[in-house]
Every structure is written in C-alpha cells, then in structure tokens.
Amino acid sequence: MKADFNTLQNEYESSRRIFDINGGIVDISRRIRMYGRPCHVGLTGGVASGKTTVADMFHDLGAHLVDFDILAREVVLPGTKGLADVVNAFGKSILQPCGTLDRKALSKIVFRNPEKRKTLEAILHPAIFELFVHKVDAIVHKVDAIVHKVDAIVHKVDAIVHKVPAIDHKEPSAFVFAVIPLLIEMNLQHMFDKIIVVHVSSEIQLQRLMLRDNIDDKEALTIMASQLPIDEKLKYADFSVDNSGGLENSRLQVKNIWKELSSSKFMAVQAQHVVSKQP
Numbered sequence: 492m493k494a495d496f497n498t499l500q501n502e503y504e505s506s507r508r509i510f511d512i513n514g515g516i517v518d519i520s521r522r523i524r525m526y527g528r529p530c531h532v533g534l535t536g537g538v539a540s541g542k543t544t545v546a547d548m549f550h551d552l553g554a555h556l557v558d559f560d561i562l563a564r565e566v567v568l569p570g571t572k573g574l575a576d577v578v579n580a581f582g583k584s585i586l587q588p589c590g591t592l593d594r595k596a597l598s599k600i601v602f603r604n605p606e607k608r609k610t611l612e613a614i615l616h617p618a619i620f621e622l623f624v625h626k627v628d629a630i631v632h633k634v635d636a637i638v639h640k641v642d643a644i645v646h647k648v649d650a651i652v653h654k655v656p657a658i659d660h661k662e663p664s665a666f667v668f669a670v671i672p673l674l675i676e677m678n679l680q681h682m683f684d685k686i687i688v689v690h691v692s693s694e695i696q697l698q699r700l701m702l703r704d705n706i707d708d709k710e711a712l713t714i715m716a717s718q719l720p721i722d723e724k725l726k727y728a729d730f731s732v733d734n735s736g737g738l739e740n741s742r743l744q745v746k747n748i749w750k751e752l753s754s755s756k757f758m759a760v761q762a763q764h765v766v767s768k769q770p
C-alpha cells in the first residue's frame with residue numbers, strides 16, 4: 492500500500508510540475524468535473540488603483556489572467572482594422588513616425604473630450620470584447636484538453652488523498668480573472684460569478700497616477716473624472732481589496748479572498764449565485 496501511494500504521489504507531483512506551468516491544471520480538473528467550466532472573476536477598480544498589481548498577486552496563486560488594457564493594445568497593433576479605424580476617426584497625427592499608435596497623444600485627446608472618448612470606445616470595445624471571448628475560450632480549451640489526459644491520475648490520487656489525510660493537498664485554482672477597468676461602466680457584472688473591486692483613497696490614486704504616468708494633477712484628475720466614482724463600483728463588489736497600504740498588506744487580503752473563493756463553502760453556493768445574479 493505504501494509503495495503504491497508513493498508511486499501515485501510522485502505521479503501526482505510530476506503532473507503538478509507540468510501543469511503548474513499551465514496554471515494549476517490539476518485543480519482545474521477538479522473544478523471542471525464539478526461545474527463544467529472554470530470560475531469567472533471580474534476584477535475592477537479606478538485608474539491606477541492597483542488592478543494590475545493585485546491581479547498579478549492572484550496570478551501568483553494560480554489564476555489565469557485576461558487583462559482588458561492588454562487586449563486594448565492588441566486590437567490597435569500595426570496592420571489591424573482597429574488601428575485603421577482609429578486613424579480614420581482621429582487623423583494621422585495620432586500615429587508615431589514609425590506607424591504605431593501614439594497612446595499619449597490619443598490619451599490627451601480622449602480624456603479631455605467625452606464625445607471623442609465615446610468615439611474611441613465605439614471603435615475599440617467590440618474588437619476588445621471579441622478578443623476577450625476568444626482568449627477565455629482558448630484557456631478553457633487548453634485546460635479541457637489537458638484535463639482529459641490527467642483525469643485518470645487525479646481520480647486515483649483523489650482516492651488515496653481521502654484515505655491519507657496527511658497529504659499536502661492544494662486548494663483549487665480553477666479561476667479565470669478578467670481585469671476590466673470599465674467593468675461596471677460597461678455593465679458587464681452579469682458575466683462574472685464574482686466581482687472584486689480594488690480601491691484606494693482618491694488622494695493616493697492621484698499621487699500614484701501622477702507618479703506612474705509622469706503627468707500633472709490636472710491631467711490625472713481629468714482621467715479619474717472619466718470613470719465612475721469608486722463608491723459606486725464598491726456597491727457591486729463581492730470582495731474588495733484596500734490597496735492603500737503596502738504591497739504585503741494587499742497580498743494578505745488577496746490570500747484571504749483566494750482562500751474563500753477556493754473553499755467548498757463558496758463552491759457550494761456558486762451555482763445558485765450565477766443564476767440569481769442580475770445584470
């Protein structure tokens with residue numbers, strides 16, 4: 492029995508090493524067997540509140556990330572229809588000499604003028620959304636393919652784990668986190684099983700935004716004013732991260748949220764929550 496257990500444990504551990512590279516696949520296998528798909532978490536917050544910083548902490552714990560700011564860059568890469576449409580609407584002056592989008596120049600135009608911001612959003616949001624669906628599909632398919640290969644091992648290990656409580660049994664990590672600055676503004680709440688809002692005071696937000704983007708307070712306040720106030724976003728939060736303190740303080744909050752998301756208590760209520768959540 493002991494030799495058998497050790498063999499399986501080695502098999503399990505070497506699987507984990509392979510699958511960890513793919514983002515905690517063994518745990519995803521367990522979750523998919525329970526619900527048929529990973530849990531979708533929407534992560535939002537104000538500009539420079541720390542969404543990326545906090546999302547990276549969830550990634551360290553095993554979550555898959557899809558970041559809308561990165562998708563927003565992908566859809567305007569040189570040669571894309573997105574870039575051509577933006578140039579049509581805003582003129583060639585928003586291009587750098589090498590032909591790539593001058594993001595700073597476009598930022599100044601759209602954040603000073605809500606109508607122009609809406610024009611840009613109308614061009615980019617459908618393309619961003621299409622890419623988002625494609626990315627999530629790709630994650631789920633990749634996960635699915637590997638799940639089938641390892642399911643037999645996981646089943647065998649599960650059986651042993653239940654008999655040997657001393658095994659170091661990791662919590663599920665079958666989560667796709669979508670980092671979406673405008674999640675509430677775009678009314679996307681219904682797409683997610685859980686919503687996390689990252690927040691800081693407006694004073695800290697202003698300081699971090701000015702420092703990171705090397706802009707003055709006038710420009711920073713204009714960008715902040717183009718988003719819903721954080722108190723409005725917090726009304727939709729299942730969990731919130733107060734990112735006003737140091738990074739370790741935020742990491743502690745992230746670990747607690749992760750523990751709760753991964754707990755069987757959450758798993759049990761989730762199916763019901765998905766059905767009852769209103770847009």
Ligand SMILES: CC(C)(COP(=O)(O)OP(=O)(O)OC[C@H]1O[C@@H](n2cnc3c(N)ncnc32)[C@H](O)[C@@H]1O)[C@@H](O)C(=O)NCCC(=O)NCCS
Pocket residue numbers: 537538539559560563594595597598601608611612615619671672673717718
């Ligand atoms: C205006 C652009 C070119 C400025 O580019 P830049 O590289 O300086 O900033 P970046 O894209 O990294 O965005 C930084 C932050 O600005 C805020 N922001 C971006 N777009 C918007 C918007 N339309 N409304 C309100 N806030 C926004 C978000 O908090 C975002 O996290 C760019 O933000 C853009 O293309 N925006 C339109 C697409 C969009 O709505 N993106 C938000 C994700 S859906």
Ligand SMILES: Nc1ncnc2c1ncn2[C@@H]1O[C@H](COP(=O)(O)OP(=O)(O)OP(=O)(O)O)[C@@H](O)[C@H]1O
Pocket residue numbers: 536537538539540541542543544545560672699700703734735736737738741
């Ligand atoms: N807890 C923290 N303590 C100190 N600085 C922080 C903390 N969290 C984030 N920062 C810094 O604040 C700035 C904004 O953080 P980050 O880029 O993660 O925000 P964001 O919400 O993703 O921004 P955006 O809205 O532009 O996408 C960065 O320079 C980051 O290094």
